[in-house]
Amino acid sequence: MAFAGDSIGMCRGIIAKNTNANLKKRVFGVSVSPSRMCTQIAKNKGNVKVKGGVPSAVQVGLEGAESSRSLTCLEGPLGLDVVSEGELRERGFLGMRKTKLVCTIGPACCSLEDLEKLALGGMNVARLNMCHNAREWHRDVIRKIKKLNEEKGFCVSVMIDTEGSQIQVVDHGAPSSVKTEAGSIWLFTTQRFEGSRPFTVQANYAGFSEGILVGDELVIDGGMATFEVIEKIGNDLRCKCTDPGLFLPRAKLSFWRGGNLVGKNYELPTLSTKDWADIEFGISEGVDFIAMSFVKDAEAVKYLKNYISDRSSNSIKVLAKIESLESVWKLEEIVEASDGIMVARGDLGVEIPLEQIPTVQEEITKVCRQLNKPVIVASQLLESMIEYPIPTRAEVADVSEAIRQYADALMLSGESAIGSHGQKALSVLQMASIRMELWSREENRQRALHPRQLGVSLPDQIAEQTCNCAVEMANNLGVDAIFVYTKHGHMASLLSRNRPCPPIFAFTNQNSTRMALNLQWGVIPILVDLLDDMEANVTKTIALIKTKGMLKQGDAVLVVSDVTTSATPTVFQSIQVKTID
Ligand SMILES: Nc1ncnc2c1ncn2[C@@H]1O[C@H](COP(=O)(O)OP(=O)(O)OP(=O)(O)O)[C@@H](O)[C@H]1O
Ligand SMILES: CC(=O)C(=O)O
């Protein structure tokens, strides 16, 4: 693959020692000069110093800052998952898929064999929607996934998704869908009754009609059918169907007045008693992510994060689902508070007009990248594949647009949970990712980001600038891979944020970091034991990957690390380019 550009001239100072003909051939693009990098570093005045005299490395250090690492030894097998290893062998470094894939597990794919097929097909994260099934069912699935990871060398993270609170239909008088004719009169009630009553719909929440006025519009599932409220009888509503359509099971209700949403959901708690019990269950089963449904504000996310850190020594990442109007209003504070975001387009489409979904999705992905949080685009990506073996052209275009927007991950819902073609749907996502990522590289689209400075403290600013420069260098030099050594995944995520052309191999000695990085664009997390001496880690990991036959002579690797030496308590962030001989 070629990148447009001129020469490596200005880079020579950095890579002189390691430059060979092979690398030169692959180096294209506008160069970053060491002097430009130093200028950026020098802006962070204080006791920052730039080390000279090492032609293959740029090092910056902050004197007196203690190393945050407590690394011990580097031995044992290379913790690279079998799927990444296969992709690398088959397609080479640049051909490795960067966009991560999440599959919702349901009755159609919960056997060990089906889960293994999804893992082989590239599932990075398995999502369990706690709206469905008993906890025993979920426990069984989680254990199967962990068994596959342990015994077959996969690296599939587990996410539980809370049920949350929302006004919805409990019963609409039929086991599946029911038609609503224009002009038909329906009663929406909170009364509980056995069996079904024609033209009667049970709502799940006693206060569902509070504040609702005659003349308001009642919309089902964002437009499946529309009613006008014609009479209030206590808490119940008599409604006339104005736009005929369908009631599906668990249909969502929303009320509108003069074109604006009447926000009844706001009064419901973000986490119900059942959600808290599900969260306890998730903690005890050692899940990697908890996706929080119907997040209203940053407080709810912070509360859950604090609760988890008090309860569990494992770090479980909290993802906030953006699926209400209120969460769109408070987007930035929610993104800042959370460990990642899901654009839950299904329920979002109930609360905002459908034509606004594409722009809201683009805005959310942009904010997440600016604030360096992973983002999943979810719902109806390949909806027609629940039934059919191929997607519609429009679905492929939608999926490709999410990839072009550089979403970290794409999610399958019913396609994998209940669909007849879950594995095929996953392969559509995989092919679309590889195709669109190639196109984006050819268009040099990663340059479109003007990253907002995130770091407040000087060490954080240095880490961020190091990663920004490292990615620019990696792209310009056309290196094959970026290696990073990371305990909590921060450096790896800062590199990912820049959406580099080569894949990022993130070596970590913490399993929770490995599982969390599974959601981040372009990061291949690898579990290894690490040494205190960073230089030794670099040498040993390169040697390990080479031994496996995945690095060959002439390959170039850009290495980003926090270099600590035993002689000084100083942290040096360094960028080195190593060519393999
Ligand atoms: N564990 C499961 N058991 C049975 N059916 C499931 C399960 N998980 C998902 N499904 C089915 O797949 C469909 C889509 O799944 P998904 O869980 O993504 O629903 P959703 O309504 O988009 O999510 P949410 O409830 O979080 O808004 C659901 O309507 C449901 O019928
Ligand atoms: C995934 C989800 O919760 C939604 O789209 O509503």
Ligand SMILES: [K+]
């Ligand atoms: K849910």
Ligand SMILES: [Mg+2]
């Ligand atoms: Mg939802």
